Amino acid sequence: MSKFDHIRPFYDTEVNEALHSVVQHPMMKALMSFTFPDTPEEVWAEQLKRTHSKRDFQANFIYHAIQMVLQKSSEGLTTSGFENLDPHTSYLYISNHRDIILDTSLLNVSLLEHKMIMTASAIGDNLVQKSFLHALSRLNRNFVVQRGLSPRELLQSSKLMSEYMCQLLTRENRSVWIAQREGRTKDGNDATQQGVLKMIAMASDEANLMDYFKKLRVVPVSISYEYDPTDALKMPQLMAKANDEVYVKEKNEDFNTLLSGIMGQKKRIHLHIGKPLNPADLDTIAVENDNANKQIQALAQLLDDAIIQGYKLWPTNYIAYDLLHDCTQFADKYTEKEKQLFERRLELRIDIDNKVMREGFLAMYANPVVNKMKYQDA
Structure with missing residues (x-):
């Protein structure tokens, strides 16, 4: 046994057996259905069972899952x-x-x-x-x-x-x-x-x-x-x-x-x-x-x-900075529509009457602007 066995990834020699053990797991089915919505289960399942390396698993399955995440979110x-x-x-x-x-x-x-x-x-x-x-x-x-x-x-x-x-x-x-x-x-x-x-x-x-x-x-x-x-x-x-x-x-x-x-x-x-x-x-x-x-x-x-x-830095960072400091210092970095969308997000996601929560939420987006200003004009 290697001393790294309880922390390391699978070796390629272990990949196929591991895939066989999880191919029918409900979470694997959900992941594959999300990734390949138009592919029958037996097709992706068969491809998984023929996979023998971590690189092939990442390139042929996980890569496409992440692309789908990017597309949808x-x-x-x-x-x-x-x-x-x-x-x-x-x-x-x-x-x-x-x-x-x-x-x-x-x-x-x-x-x-x-x-x-x-x-x-x-x-x-x-x-x-x-x-x-x-x-x-x-x-x-x-x-x-x-x-x-x-x-x-x-x-x-x-x-x-x-x-x-x-x-x-x-x-x-x-x-x-x-x-x-x-x-x-x-x-x-x-x-x-x-x-x-x-x-x-x-x-x-x-x-x-x-x-x-x-x-x-x-x-x-x-x-x-x-x-x-x-x-x-x-x-x-x-x-x-x-x-x-x-x-x-x-x-x-x-x-x-x-x-x-x-x-x-x-x-x-x-x-x-x-x-x-x-x-x-x-x-x-x-x-x-x-x-x-x-x-x-x-x-x-x-x-x-x-x-x-x-x-x-994104428009959201500059909007949050201006809202937090009640100013228009970075008004040229965003549109009125972008500001309205961000304020709407703020209202939907937190209690904006809670001062600590509002300031904490805005600071999360504004701090990257503050930090970057130390090096250059943001």
Whole structure:
């Protein structure tokens, strides 16, 4: 047994057996009926049973599922920055995190279209409690991040994940996707958690920590949705924080958020691939900071700078900023109709008489504008 067995995706030798075990599952039937509405069940079922690799499963089934999601719940995906990548090189994509499933799925759809190496992607074990979802995630090349552990277990789990990511990137030429933080941002502020970078660095055998990050070929990724399909679902947690209360998730909340994120209206989506971090910038971090903690802090800032600058602002962001500050600073960035539609969304999704809720909802959309203004005129 490999020490990675309880967190890794299926090996290709295991894919066919796994597909046979789930082909008749109601959730697989629902997924395939959604993806191929005009195809008889026996046809897609037979094709699934003849699939023997994760890549074929992703390219022949999941790719089309994501295309259908885009068709039904968005006005399309645009991308930029893929010219920064080499098709034969693996990268560590560190991304801002807005949607549980789509952030990484849209990256992989785009990588497939650009004939580049797709990613193995981190997914929290809270999202794969059901056996079917666990199997589907392993077929889709996800590896499991264990949550809710004791400090000692967390340390062991983090070391294992760091070693696994290192093996993928440096020995298997497999790209890896990981979010810049644990959990999605709830307030629109995309900030890299230093703990994520410390976990990645655990497998380092380099005397100089930045030399290890050079080996991993880190690429910052920015994804932006014109409408956040889970914006209203984030309100209870923001309200609890505002009231200084401990937020307790409801049963099945993660699963419901996952479905809302996939099928909720997003309007336009943009995915930007930043340039791989410049080795010279990493050398500068090593020279200017005399200990590992300071280096990690500087690396987090470097990533934040790239992710925020690569983030595409939509009319909704500017509208929210103006509504929040009761001004017309960005009135040239949107139409009156776009403003009315956004205000209508606001009224339908939250109690607008609740000041804390209204400000929290608007800030979620407005904060990317605030953050970008620190670098340039938004």
